[in-house]
Amino acid sequence: MNPSTDFVPFALPSLGREEEDAVLAVLRSGWLTTGSVALEFEREFASFVGAEHALAVNSATSGLHLALEALGVGPGDVVVTSPYTFASTAAVARHLGAEVAFCDVVPGGYNMDPGRLETVLKTTRNVKAVLPVHVGGLPCSMDEILALARRYGCAVVEDAAHAFPSRLPGGFAGTLGDIGVYSFYATKTITTGDGGMVVTADSRLAKRMSTMRMHGIDRPVWDRYTSKTGSWSYSVVEAGYKYNLPDLLAALGREQLKKADRFLEERRRVAGIYGEVFRSLDFVDPPPDGPGHAWHLYSLRLRPDSLRIGRDEFVDLLREAGVGTSVHFIPLHTMPYWAERYDLTPDSFPEALASFLRTISLPIWQGMGEDRARRVARIVAETGAPRSV
Numbered sequence: 001m002n003p004s005t006d007f008v009p010f011a012l013p014s015l016g017r018e019e020e021d022a023v024l025a026v027l028r029s030g031w032l033t034t035g036s037v038a039l040e041f042e043r044e045f046a047s048f049v050g051a052e053h054a055l056a057v058n059s060a061t062s063g064l065h066l067a068l069e070a071l072g073v074g075p076g077d078v079v080v081t082s083p084y085t086f087a088s089t090a091a092v093a094r095h096l097g098a099e100v101a102f103c104d105v106v107p108g109g110y111n112m113d114p115g116r117l118e119t120v121l122k123t124t125r126n127v128k129a130v131l132p133v134h135v136g137g138l139p140c141s142m143d144e145i146l147a148l149a150r151r152y153g154c155a156v157v158e159d160a161a162h163a164f165p166s167r168l169p170g171g172f173a174g175t176l177g178d179i180g181v182y183s184f185y186a187t188k189t190i191t192t193g194d195g196g197m198v199v200t201a202d203s204r205l206a207k208r209m210s211t212m213r214m215h216g217i218d219r220p221v222w223d224r225y226t227s228k229t230g231s232w233s234y235s236v237v238e239a240g241y242k243y244n245l246p247d248l249l250a251a252l253g254r255e256q257l258k259k260a261d262r263f264l265e266e267r268r269r270v271a272g273i274y275g276e277v278f279r280s281l282d283f284v285d286p287p288p289d290g291p292g293h294a295w296h297l298y299s300l301r302l303r304p305d306s307l308r309i310g311r312d313e314f315v316d317l318l319r320e321a322g323v324g325t326s327v328h329f330i331p332l333h334t335m336p337y338w339a340e341r342y343d344l345t346p347d348s349f350p351e352a353l354a355s356f357l358r359t360i361s362l363p364i365w366q367g368m369g370e371d372r373a374r375r376v377a378r379i380v381a382e383t384g385a386p387r388s389v
């Protein structure tokens, strides 16, 4: 690829010979579904993030559903999350018959605002769980969120879909609440195509999620096929789901996990190059930064007052100039389902709306290289620069 002329996509997975060999080995092993490879992946992931239990699942969406189910969330309960997230963070509460209360994000940022959370918890009855989202890989203010959740007697499920690996002094984002859920979707920093991991320190929650992940059966399928005794016997103890991660995909995950620290380092370098350029421009602000940032996303913030064009035109011009972008996120409270259900308007959560209207996610991926990063930064600078007349 020639970095000076090629289109720079918004995201690209980093897959090498190691992943190809690992998948081939599974294909040739005769065991494709969840088995020893998924078990190894769980052990290695748990050890990486320092979690007591890790359960591989077929998506973070499934993991979030399992997490809320294990906590006993059901009809009459409320789950508090931020509108600045992807569809599934809030939808899983509705799958269980619970309601959602949204909490706005910090001014000038993307993560749940602890000050506003306190107001929501004070004024909302029957809150069973708080579900903060570490948007883009920047950890939420977990100390404050955890303290509030404890004070109001609710559980904390971290949506860590973007937050791998986000190392904080007190542990990895995703291991700080009662349950944490990571995503390995195709655009995530480490990927299995589709997949996820649920972590918890609580053995009872882990047992419940493990059973519900596999049809409510009390015994893993791997165990049934490999055990010397009673191989055919099992009991259905609940009406469970089918949320397991097959070995075929877990094989990818194991190889990606080995590269996670290098991936993070490369993403940090891209963010560093962007930051150097963007700090000197008067029409953009670099994204909020802080300890443990995993740089899953690089969210550039346009300053509408200093720009001659709007965000959407900016996106179009970047694409024409060879830069792929995305927008994270269109806030959920502006989506028809949530707006109608809770009678919300775009202004109901002004900080989430303001962030959405001025944000563009720029390309950031390992393997992108410094030349491409500099080229993207230059194109952004030229696209936003005032035209001479």
Ligand SMILES: Cc1ncc(COP(=O)(O)O)c(C=O)c1O
Pocket: 058, 059, 060, 061, 062, 085, 086, 088, 089, 133, 159, 161, 162, 182, 183, 184, 185, 195, 196
């Ligand atoms: C913040 C957030 N939470 C949850 C999910 C769901 O992840 P998955 O696609 O693995 O189900 C996503 C998806 O990208 C996400 O961005």
